[in-house]
Each structure stands twice: as C-alpha cells, then as structure tokens.
Amino acid sequence: MHLGLGAFHRAHQAWYTQLANDVAQPGEGWGIHSFTGRSPALADALTAQDCRYTLIERASEGDSGQIIESIVRASDGGDGIRWCEAVADPAVGVLTLTVTEAGYCRGADGGLDWALPAVQADLEFLLAPSSEGSRDAAASAHVGADGALSRAAQARDSAAIEHEAASSKRDSATTAPGRIVDGLRARRAAGSGGLAVVSCDNLNGNGAVTRQVVLEFAARLDPALADWIDATVSFVSTMVDRITPATTPLDQQTAFELTGLADAVPVVTEPFSEWILSGAFPAGRPNWGSVGARFVTDIEPYEQRKLWLLNAGHSLLAYRGLLLGHATIAEAMNDASCREALEALWAEAREIVPFDAETVDTALAALRSRFTNARIEHRLEQIARDGALKLPIRVADVIRRRIAAGLPPGSAECGVIASWALFTDVADARSGAPAPSVAEAVLATIAPDLTAHHDVLAQVTQHVSSWQSALASH
Numbered sequence: 001m002h003l004g005l006g007a008f009h010r011a012h013q014a015w016y017t018q019l020a021n022d023v024a025q026p027g028e029g030w031g032i033h034s035f036t037g038r039s040p041a042l043a044d045a046l047t048a049q050d051c052r053y054t055l056i057e058r059a060s061e062g063d064s065g066q067i068i069e070s071i072v073r074a075s076d077g078g079d080g081i082r083w084c085e086a087v088a089d090p091a092v093g094v095l096t097l098t099v100t101e102a103g104y105c106r107g108a109d110g111g112l113d114w115a116l117p118a119v120q121a122d123l124e125f126l127l128a129p130s131s132e133g134s135r136d137a138a139a140s141a142h143v144g145a146d147g148a149l150s151r152a153a154q155a156r157d158s159a160a161i162e163h164e165a166a167s168s169k170r171d172s173a174t175t176a177p178g179r180i181v182d183g184l185r186a187r188r189a190a191g192s193g194g195l196a197v198v199s200c201d202n203l204n205g206n207g208a209v210t211r212q213v214v215l216e217f218a219a220r221l222d223p224a225l226a227d228w229i230d231a232t233v234s235f236v237s238t239m240v241d242r243i244t245p246a247t248t249p250l251d252q253q254t255a256f257e258l259t260g261l262a263d264a265v266p267v268v269t270e271p272f273s274e275w276i277l278s279g280a281f282p283a284g285r286p287n288w289g290s291v292g293a294r295f296v297t298d299i300e301p302y303e304q305r306k307l308w309l310l311n312a313g314h315s316l317l318a319y320r321g322l323l324l325g326h327a328t329i330a331e332a333m334n335d336a337s338c339r340e341a342l343e344a345l346w347a348e349a350r351e352i353v354p355f356d357a358e359t360v361d362t363a364l365a366a367l368r369s370r371f372t373n374a375r376i377e378h379r380l381e382q383i384a385r386d387g388a389l390k391l392p393i394r395v396a397d398v399i400r401r402r403i404a405a406g407l408p409p410g411s412a413e414c415g416v417i418a419s420w421a422l423f424t425d426v427a428d429a430r431s432g433a434p435a436p437s438v439a440e441a442v443l444a445t446i447a448p449d450l451t452a453h454h455d456v457l458a459q460v461t462q463h464v465s466s467w468q469s470a471l472a473s474h
C-alpha cells in the first residue's frame with residue numbers, strides 16, 4: 001500500500017516495484033494499492049486507465065517511455081472504510097508514504113503537533129465509538145473474503161453514517177498520523193499481524209519520525225494500541241532520490257508519441273535514481289534489492305549526503321533563483337551568481353558530509369549534470385514550498401555540524417536562510433526592515449538555538465542586507 005499517490009511515488013517506489021516484478025518468479029510479484037493524500041483526482045484518473053501509466057524518463061539527450069503496471073488499485077485517501085480494509089488485509093506487508101514534510105504534523109520539538117486543528121479533529125473523530133465500530137467491521141469483513149465489500153458497506157451504512165450525520169460528515173482521518181493509526185487499529189482488530197511502514201519523504205531519520213508521530217497519536221487514542229504498534233509494526237527509514245517535477249499537459253502528448261497509448265496522467269522523471277533502506281519487513285516485501293535498492297544498517301550518512309548536497313542545493317537555487325527572476329532549476333544553473341553560491345554551499349557541506357572525497361566528488365559531478373538537464377523543467381516554486389520545514393533539516397543542521405566540528409558556520413548556508421527571509425518576507429524584510437532584526441526573526445523561525453550564535457547572526461544579517469540593497473536597486 002501507499003499513502004500520498006503523486007508524481008514521486010509513481011517515478012520511484014512503483015517503478016522499483018515494477019522492475020522487481022519484471023525479474024520475479026511467476027506468482028512472486030507485488031501489486032500496490034495506492035491512496036491519494038488529499039484529493040481523489042489522481043486516483044480517479046488512474047482508475048479510468050486501469051492504473052497503468054507512462055513513466056517518461058527524460059535525459060538531456062531525449063525521452064524514453066515505459067508503461068508501469070505495479071499499481072493495481074488507486075483510491076481516495078479520504079475513503080476511510082476502504083483505507084482501513086486495505087491496511088487490515090493480511091496480504092498487505094508494506095505501507096510506503098510520500099506525504100511531504102508537512103504531512104508528519106510535527107511541532108517545534110519534533111513530536112506530533114497537538115496544536116494543529118487537523119490533528120485534534122482526527123483524534124476526536126477516531127475517539128467516536130462509531131468510527132472504531134465501522135472500521136473493525138470493515139476489517140473483519142475483509143478477512144472473511146466472501147461478501148467483504150457488502151459487509152463493509154453495511155457497517156458503513158449503520159455506524160459510520162450515523163456518526164457522519166451527527167458530526168462533520170467526515171469519513172476518515174485527514175492527517176497522515178491519524179490515517180495510519182486508524183488503519184493499524186483495524187489491522188490489530190483483524191489479527192493480521194505486523195507490517196512495515198516505510199517513509200519516502202525528505203526528512204532525516206524519516207522512519208523514526210514516522211514512528212514517533214504514530215505512537216504519540218495512538219497513545220492518546222488507546223494506549224494498548226500504541227503498545228501493539230510498538231511491538232508489531234516496523235518503521236523503516238529510507239533515503240530516496242529521483243528528481244521528479246510536476247507533470248505538464250505537454251507531457252501527455254509526449255507519452256502518446258513514445259508508447260502509442262493515450263495517458264491522461266503520465267509522470268516525467270530523470271534517469272538517475274537511488275533508494276537506500278534501513279529496517280525490518282515483518283510481512284515481506286518486493287525484492288527491490290534485485291533492481292538496485294540497497295539495504296544498510298546505518299542510513300544516516302546517506303540521508304546527510306543527499307539532504308545536505310542535493311536538497312540544500314535545490315533550496316539555495318529556489319530562493320536565490322526566484323529572487324533573481326528565474327523559474328526552473330536549469331535556468332538558475334545558467335546564472336553565474338547562482339552557480340557560484342551553489343559551489344560555495346557544496347564546499348561548506350562537503351567538509352562535514354561523512355563520505356570520502358572521491359565519493360563526494362562523484363555525487364557532486366552527478367548533481368551538476370542532473371541540475372543542468374534543461375529538459376527537466378523543475379519549477380523553483382515547487383521546491384520553494386514549506387521552507388520553514390525544509391531549511392532546518394537541509395541547512396541549519398549543516399551549520400550546527402560545522403560549528404560542532406570547530407568550523408565557521410558557513411556563509412553560503414547562512415545565505416540560504418537570508419534568501420528565504422526575503423522570499424517569504426519574514427519580518428518585512430522586503431520593506432527594508434533593519435537587517436539585524438530580520439536575521440533574528442528568520443533564525444527564530446528556522447533554528448532558534450542559533451539566534452544566540454554571534455557568527456551565524458552576523459552572517460545572516462550581512463546576507464539580508466546585501467539582498468535588501470540588490471532588490472532595492474532593481
């Protein structure tokens with residue numbers, strides 16, 4: 001199963017599963033039941049074409065197309081009954097996630113943010129007796145195979161609909177932690193045993209993060225459920241990499257030219273891909289290792305390499321590039337000032353990236369070529385979203401590590417924080433508010449612990465001031 005059916009899931013996890021199926025023995029392949037996160041639109045569009053879609057691999061030299069068939073069912077994540085039936089199905093061994101950084105609903109301390117209204121609303125919804133009743137019925141109906149759907153529908157017609165009418169008409173939890181806990185409650189009731197929850201979002205320690213928010217949510221709902229999850233469910237950490245921009249209408253035409261099949265929802269991605277995983281799979285998994293995925297004991301160095309070189313580089317190009325009037329990564333890479341700032345950022349990051357010089361050189365050479373692939377139109381606006389959640393991981397962590405290693409904080413890293421302040425207009429930065437107070441305000445948002453660090457504050461102030469002068473003279 002998957003939660004967060006979008007472009008990346010289809011270019012990465014579904015593609016690896018397709019490749020693994022292609023080399024599996026007959027009868028040993030896996031199918032994915034994929035759920036959207038927020039809107040049913042993509043599930044509907046995929047269902048209308050039997051869940052098959054075209055993956056367009058876009059190299060700088062040209063495109064190639066492949067039909068992907070590993071997604072066998074696509075559903076609306078807002079269909080709580082279907083969701084719980086699926087999680088409770090003993091045939092399901094893996095639940096992958098791509099729900100974005102914001103989807104984990106974390107607060108400043110890294111744990112679940114109970115101040116978020118959606119988290120509170122999910123708890124209230126799942127505490128309602130009718131919600132549990134309907135989901136247990138759905139789960140046992142599923143295990144009983146014959147007539148499963150009609151029994152689930154009956155349960156929904158009675159308990160769940162009664163609850164909906166009485167409350168907010170919702171049919172499911174809406175947050176990822178709420179949905180996962182809802183599904184696991186049904187799985188426990190069905191006696192289906194453990195499974196692996198596999199986060200594929202750009203967070204470090206994404207397995208541990210998922211585990212924490214899920215257990216915190218479950219403990220408030222039902223401490224015995226939290227104990228069961230803790231003992232039974234595994235939370236796998238992954239480093240995922242494949243640049244996958246949002247698809248444009250022109251890509252439909254390209255898909256048709258490549259395959260001869262009409263596809264309303266193709267996906268475009270780069271040729272490069274990487275998947276590193278760490279953790280247990282109590283209920284089995286596709287043989288992703290046979291097609292290039294790697295399983296390691298310690299994933300942290302791989303996450304750091306990717307987040308501090310690729311993702312931090314993307315954020316630098318996004319904010320600097322947008323402030324300078326660029327629209328895509330490749331356009332920003334054509335701007336000498338962006339290139340120079342990027343190389344400075346990489347020079348700072350490589351001093352603490354835990355790999356030997358040759359490995360880092362290879363990674364950086366690949367990134368230069370990947371970022372300059374002008375045929376991949378990766379919009380800076382897409383990358384710029386949710387900076388307050390991304391920069392602490394991609395940039396502030398590097399500054400902290402550098403300081404801990406006795407190095408200066410890193411001017412280029414501080415420059416990314418300053419450009420984000422101008423981009424989002426923290427503390428009226430663009431109206432010319434004093435640079436030191438803008439620097440204090442942006443650090444208080446991104447990395448409160450660094451506000452007291454004199455060198456960091458000075459560097460961010462200096463960058464804010466230069467941006468203010470540059471933008472004023474335009």
Ligand SMILES: NC(=O)c1ccc[n+]([C@@H]2O[C@H](COP(=O)([O-])OP(=O)(O)OC[C@H]3O[C@@H](n4cnc5c(N)ncnc54)[C@H](O)[C@@H]3O)[C@@H](O)[C@H]2O)c1
Binds near residue numbers: 007036039102202241
């Ligand atoms: N696109 C890439 O290049 C790439 C590469 C590596 C990792 N990722 C990870 O995958 C995530 C999704 O990227 P994408 O390109 O598939 O985006 P997308 O917009 O195509 O799909 C995002 C999916 O996540 C769901 N979603 C969004 N916000 C959510 C929330 N708050 N709670 C639950 N679900 C939510 C959406 O409904 C959708 O199903 C990224 O945020 C990142 O963490 C993306």
Ligand SMILES: O=P(O)(O)OC[C@@H](O)[C@@H](O)[C@H](O)[C@H](O)CO
Binds near residue numbers: 244
């Ligand atoms: O997906 P996000 O929003 O976390 O970050 C935007 C990009 O930096 C990211 O999607 C990269 O393209 C990706 O991480 C490459 O593997």
